[in-house]
Amino acid sequence: MSTILFPSPIFGPVHSRRLGISLGINLLPADGKICSFDCIYCECGLNGSHRPHLKMPSRALVRSELEAKLAEMAAAGQKPDAITFAGNGEPTGHPEFAQIVDDVIQLRDRFAPKAKISVLTNAFHILKPEVFAALQRVDNPLLKLDTVNLEYIEFVNRPQSRYDLERLVEKMKAFKGDCMIQTMFMKGTWEGKSVDNTSERFVGPWLAAVKAIHPKLVTIYTIDRETPDKSLEKASHEELDRIAARLREAGLECTVSY
Structure with missing residues (x-):
């Protein structure tokens, strides 16, 4: 089992399939994973395998390390396309997340004003007022919604405490379109049970929820790196294209990463 753990607090820049040249911010420890989900496909591995x-x-x-890195890049004539909160788990779980967002905005404006600030989040903490408000201040809050099938979420995303799907979807609607939805489509099995979420059973209700949220962008993707279990499989180009076509027919902008 291969695992990718990111340096902390700053890593990259890296080339992102979705965000271009991205300078990463990892608010989690560099030696392990802390996440409110325990997704079976996570490139950082399972929570229990990598306790920090x-x-x-x-x-x-x-703040100090981001300032130093942005100054270094500026001196070299490099400007990131994005400054992205990602790393070894869920960034919004950091107790100073909202304040750090404010610092990052100030430094972005100073060193790389065209860079978009993005947060890759599983959306678990958006019911917290300070997290919701902070995500409204960034350019691209990318909110995870792999399905609206709670049984699938419990089996595949594995939230580590009570997950109120209905309230979370309502809170996603409260962004009033100023958010992005990120969805992992895949196939294969986990513990002998199918994890295929590309069928109409999953896509139809998910599409209805996404239409109600009406994000400015939907980014759909599939497995790109090694996962904790070898039985997980990529969704095909055809399956992703079919789902993307339905999003576009509904008037939603989307990108596809194969």
């Missing part, structure tokens, strides 16, 4: 021993980086450390 280090602490989360402080707000002051994130």
Whole structure:
């Protein structure tokens, strides 16, 4: 089992399939994973396999290291397309997430004003007022919604405490379109049970929810890196294209990463 763990608090820049040249911010420890989900396809591995021993980086450390990296890139004539909260788990779980967002906005405006600030989030914490407000201040809050089938979510995304799907979808609607939806489509099995979410049973209700949320962009993708279990499989180009066509027919902009 291969695992990708990211340095903390700043990594990259890396080339993102969805965001271009992206400078990463990892608010989680560099030696392990902390996440409110435990997705079976996570490139960082399963939560229980990689318990960290280090602490989360402080707000002051994130700010100082990001400032140094942006200054270095500017001196070299490099400007990132995106500054992206990602890394070893769920970034909005950091206790100083909202304050760090404000620091990142200030530094972006100073060093790379054209860069878009993105947050890759499983959306678990958007019911917290301070997290919701902070996500409204960034350019691209990418909210995970792999399905609206709660049984599938419990089996594949594996939230680590109570997951209120109905309230979360309503909160996604409260962004009033100023958000993005990110969805992983895949096939194969986990523990002998199918994890294929490309059929109408899953796509139809998901599409209805996405239409109600009406995000500015839907980004659909499939497995790109090694996963914790070898029995997971990529969705095909044809399946992703079929889903993308339905999104576009509904008047939604979308991107596809194969």
